[in-house]
Amino acid sequence: xxxxxxxxxxxxxxxxxxxxxxxxxxxxxxxxxxxxxxxxxxxxxxxxxxxxxxxxxxxxxxxxxxxxxxxxxxxxxxxxxxxxxxxxxxxxxxxxxxxxxxxxxxxxxxxxxxxxxxxxxxxxxxxxxxxxxxxxxxxxxxxxxxxxxxxxxxxxxxxxxxxxxxxxxxxxxxxxxxxxxxxxxxxxxxxxxxxxxxxxxxxxxxxxxxxxxxxxxxxxxxxxxxxxxxxxxxxxxxxxxxxxxxxxxxxxxxxxxxxxxxxxxxxxxxxx
Numbered sequence: 001x002x003x004x005x006x007x008x009x010x011x012x013x014x015x016x017x018x019x020x021x022x023x024x025x026x027x028x029x030x031x032x033x034x035x036x037x038x039x040x041x042x043x044x045x046x047x048x049x050x051x052x053x054x055x056x057x058x059x060x061x062x063x064x065x066x067x068x069x070x071x072x073x074x075x076x077x078x079x080x081x082x083x084x085x086x087x088x089x090x091x092x093x094x095x096x097x098x099x100x101x102x103x104x105x106x107x108x109x110x111x112x113x114x115x116x117x118x119x120x121x122x123x124x125x126x127x128x129x130x131x132x133x134x135x136x137x138x139x140x141x142x143x144x145x146x147x148x149x150x151x152x153x154x155x156x157x158x159x160x161x162x163x164x165x166x167x168x169x170x171x172x173x174x175x176x177x178x179x180x181x182x183x184x185x186x187x188x189x190x191x192x193x194x195x196x197x198x199x200x201x202x203x204x205x206x207x208x209x210x211x212x213x214x215x216x217x218x219x220x221x222x223x224x225x226x227x228x229x230x231x232x233x234x235x236x237x238x239x240x241x242x243x244x245x246x247x248x249x250x251x252x253x254x255x256x257x258x259x260x261x262x263x264x265x266x267x268x269x270x271x272x
Contacts, residue, residue, distance in 0.1 A: 016073070017090055020080045038081060045074040046150075143167045154222040157212040170217075177214045184210050239266040 023033040048071040055064040079090040102109045143166065147159045164170065171177050184207040191203040212222040240262040244251040251259065 013090075016076055017080070020073070020076045024080055024084065033077075036077075036081070038078060041074065041077055041081075042150075045071075045078070048074050152223060154208075154212060154226060157209055158216050158222045161213050161216050171213065174214060174217050177210060177217055180210050181207065181214065236263065236266045236270075239269075 022028075023030045026034065048067065052064065052067045052071050055061075055067045075093065076090060079088070079093050083089040107113060144160055144163050147156060147163060149156070151159065161170075171180075184203065188200070188203045188207055191200045215222045215225050240259065241251045243262050243265065244254060251262075254262070
């Protein structure tokens with residue numbers, strides 16, 4: 001990258017930071033931006049990250065550029081609020097991630113031997129674990145420490161299970177997990193018959209957790225598996241609606257048996 005290109009990028013980052021500072025200026029800033037704090041902006045940050053992922057999934061690189069800008073703005077927004085509190089600023093954020101990347105890639109920036117992708121994944125987790133131990137030197141560190149509470153529930157479940165598996169708390173193969181799913185399903189049935197809403201939800205949670213464990217044990221990603229199932233349901237449901245519309249019938253007015261017949265027709269069409 002040329003010095004001129006680097007200067008232009010730095011100028012654009014400075015421009016973005018100046019825009020954010022202006023929006024948060026108590027004198028003449030934007031009233032909405034001035035009312036925000038970390039907790040109110042956090043949902044927008046999560047939303048923007050998902051929109052980045054959506055653009056990538058759609059392979060829309062033009063949209064990706066815009067969505068990455070929206071996500072970068074969230075980083076600048078949080079950094080500006082932190083700077084106002086005298087805690088840290090954008091430069092501190094950039095320095096912290098730069099230092100972290102250098103430390104986690106000693107085979108690139110240090111004298112460690114070159115690694116393949118698998119070896120780097122193992123080393124990455126070892127380095128992260130050492131970082132967690134250093135940060136928590138004054139308290140007993142759990143094998144589950146560092147798995148963020150704010151992660152989507154399926155993703156967090158799988159990460160917790162992976163961490164537990166690293167210290168030996170894991171099923172030997174998928175078979176006992178399948179048995180456990182049947183056991184949890186029976187407990188759900190019993191709770192529905194004999195217990196209240198809270199107990200039913202607890203048993204449903206146990207069932208979902210074990211299902212995630214089966215996905216993990218089979219080498220899948222629970223979030224991606226459910227995303228695929230959502231897409232399949234959406235595709236089939238809209239196809240049913242299209243069939244009903246082609247027959248000049250309202251899908252909502254069909255009986256359940258008629259709707260099921262359309263569902264089976266759509267499935268058969270997909271298989272053919």
